[in-house]
Amino acid sequence: MAGGLAGNxxxxxxxxxxxxxxxxxxxxxLLADLSVGIAKTLRKPKPRDLVSLGEQIVRVxxxxxxxxxxxxxxxGVILALQLTPTLEDYGQQAQIATIIGISGFRMLGPIFTAIxxxxxxxxxxxxxxxxMVVAEEIxxxxxxxxxxxxxxxxPRVLATFVCMLLLTTFADLMIAAGGWVTAHxxxxxxxxxxxxxxxxxxxxxKDYFTGxxxxxxxxxxxGLIACYEGLHVRGGAEGVGRxxxxxxxxxxxxxxxxxxxxxxxxxxxxx
Amino acid sequence: MANVKDNSTPxxxxxxLVKRFDGRAVLDGVNLxxxxxxxxxxxxxxxxxxSTLLRNLIGSMVxxxxxxxxxxxxxxxMDEPELDEIRKRFGILFQxxxxxxxxxxxxxxxxxxxxxxxxxxxxxxxxxxxxxxQVGLRQAEDLMPSEISGGMKKRAGLARAVALDPEILxxxxxxxxxxxxxxxxxxxxxxxxxxxxxxxxVVVTHEMDSAFRxxxxxxxxxxxxxxxxxxxxxxxxxxxxxxxxxxxxxxxRQFLRGDSEGPITRRRQAGxxxxxxxxxxxxx
Numbered sequence: 001m002a003g004g005l006a007g008n009x010x011x012x013x014x015x016x017x018x019x020x021x022x023x024x025x026x027x028x029x030l031l032a033d034l035s036v037g038i039a040k041t042l043r044k045p046k047p048r049d050l051v052s053l054g055e056q057i058v059r060v061x062x063x064x065x066x067x068x069x070x071x072x073x074x075x076g077v078i079l080a081l082q083l084t085p086t087l088e089d090y091g092q093q094a095q096i097a098t099i100i101g102i103s104g105f106r107m108l109g110p111i112f113t114a115i116x117x118x119x120x121x122x123x124x125x126x127x128x129x130x131x132m133v134v135a136e137e138i139x140x141x142x143x144x145x146x147x148x149x150x151x152x153x154x155p156r157v158l159a160t161f162v163c164m165l166l167l168t169t170f171a172d173l174m175i176a177a178g179g180w181v182t183a184h185x186x187x188x189x190x191x192x193x194x195x196x197x198x199x200x201x202x203x204x205x206k207d208y209f210t211g212x213x214x215x216x217x218x219x220x221x222x223g224l225i226a227c228y229e230g231l232h233v234r235g236g237a238e239g240v241g242r243x244x245x246x247x248x249x250x251x252x253x254x255x256x257x258x259x260x261x262x263x264x265x266x267x268x269x270x271x
Numbered sequence: 272m273a274n275v276k277d278n279s280t281p282x283x284x285x286x287x288l289v290k291r292f293d294g295r296a297v298l299d300g301v302n303l304x305x306x307x308x309x310x311x312x313x314x315x316x317x318x319x320x321x322s323t324l325l326r327n328l329i330g331s332m333v334x335x336x337x338x339x340x341x342x343x344x345x346x347x348x349m350d351e352p353e354l355d356e357i358r359k360r361f362g363i364l365f366q367x368x369x370x371x372x373x374x375x376x377x378x379x380x381x382x383x384x385x386x387x388x389x390x391x392x393x394x395x396x397x398x399x400x401x402x403x404x405q406v407g408l409r410q411a412e413d414l415m416p417s418e419i420s421g422g423m424k425k426r427a428g429l430a431r432a433v434a435l436d437p438e439i440l441x442x443x444x445x446x447x448x449x450x451x452x453x454x455x456x457x458x459x460x461x462x463x464x465x466x467x468x469x470x471x472x473v474v475v476t477h478e479m480d481s482a483f484r485x486x487x488x489x490x491x492x493x494x495x496x497x498x499x500x501x502x503x504x505x506x507x508x509x510x511x512x513x514x515x516x517x518x519x520x521x522x523x524r525q526f527l528r529g530d531s532e533g534p535i536t537r538r539r540q541a542g543x544x545x546x547x548x549x550x551x552x553x554x555x
Contacts (some may be wrong), residue, residue: 139365
């Protein structure tokens with residue numbers, strides 16, 4: 001067992017690594033299945049497909065706008081307050097806008113949004129699909145010749161992808177705004193006077209674009225993990241609870257790993 | 272009771288079916304046939320393999336050995352699209368009804384019609400009303416599954432199962448969780464549908480009152496094997512007769528009568544208990 005305490009440490013580590021590969025394999029198969037589902041849907045789209053996607057976008061994106069604004073606004077506040085003393089030592093406090101802009105757009109916007117969405121929407125998707133498994137709804141769907149990947153996974157993963165793109169952009173602006181409000185209220189005129197001009201001068205399109213790409217990747221990962229966990233629920237209500245917890249845990253691990261991989265790629269190719 | 276057409280070609284034929292969990296056979300060489308228009312009841316104690324058998328028949332489980340032929344085609348060698356074409360020709364009523372909780376009762380019934388036919392919305396709407404009328408549930412069309420009773424959920428599940436005019440209907444424990452009156456109502460509804468639609472029905476149950484009410488033919492499963500397959504009257508004879516000294520018949524008799532004494536009890540007391548428990552756990 002991957003999480004068991006029996007056996008020596010090497011065996012336990014080996015089991016965890018094996019579990020990690022099995023999990024990644026499971027996600028890859030789901031992704032492959034999803035690609036087939038997308039192709040089939042595009043070949044023969046039905047109005048219900050769009051309705052279903054719209055419902056999921058409302059659930060994942062629209063309902064999380066408030067919490068994303070709150071979290072990201074405070075990320076901007078914290079960054080401004082934490083960085084100012086150090087920058088003041090060098091007489092560079094006016095550069096706060098530059099640092100908040102670049103770190104927010106490139107990394108903090110997508111990564112914090114993804115963590116919020118994994119807890120807010122990922123867990124809810126896993127619980128919903130897990131409850132459907134327990135209630136035999138998934139089995140009924142298959143028995144009715146309806147493919148759960150196409151009907152359930154596709155709109156949810158597409159929704160987490162689209163919403164992460166939109167929310168990442170929104171989050172970038174909220175971080176910047178949080179920094180500006182802090183500068184305005186606490187850091188003095190020399191910091192906030194040319195705040196937006198400095199940020200605009202420092203940022204280039206690739207800063208926004210690399211953050212956006214990561215947001216999209218995180219969105220797909222959250223959607224896939226939530227659906228995978230939900231569809232693999234075993235053992236009734238207890239299993240549903242476990243699936244929601246593991247969705248958040250695995251999503252955060254996947255987000256950090258993917259962020260690292262993306263950063264290495266961007267660094268290597270000079271983005 | 273639906274008419275039995277003994278001489279017809281079977282719509283379902285199962286040969287030497289073996290299904291193992293962790294190396295242990297839960298189905299151990301099962302053979303059975305289902306003929307057009309007949310109501311076949313598969314019965315047996317908890318963990319005897321009857322739900323596993325049903326899942327192998329509908330293609331949601333794949334057996335290790337054996338053949339499952341539906342409409343003369345071996346479903347075990349089919350790919351998903353081929354299997355889906357077969358699935359469109361049968362309907363299933365799950366134990367819980369398995370209605371989609373995010374949809375109204377009417378939308379549940381409409382779903383297979385919307386997905387598998389090119390009918391326009393108005394025609395589908397009329398068909399949904401007809402199907403709900405058939406199961407006595409027209410007034411519940413706009414209700415959500417959470418707003419209706421267990422018996423109504425089964426009726427709604429049945430309306431959805433017959434939406435595409437199937438040739439076979441599968442029932443997984445149709446009486447489970449229902450009071451005796453509602454259970455009897457569902458039984459009569461099943462018989463009524465079988466007669467009106469001329470479908471073959473396969474019912475998995477351990478509710479003996481219900482089984483004897485609806486069955487044309489019965490199959491008794493025990494430890495993954497078919498203990499007896501016969502017409503309902505033969506099972507009635509065993510149930511109503513005296514113990515014969517034949518272990519198999521007496522075991523069936525005890526099960527049918529629900530007696531607390533008999534071969535099943537002796538088997539458990541003789542040390543088979545642990546094995547029975549393991550068997551039951553494995554079948555889940």
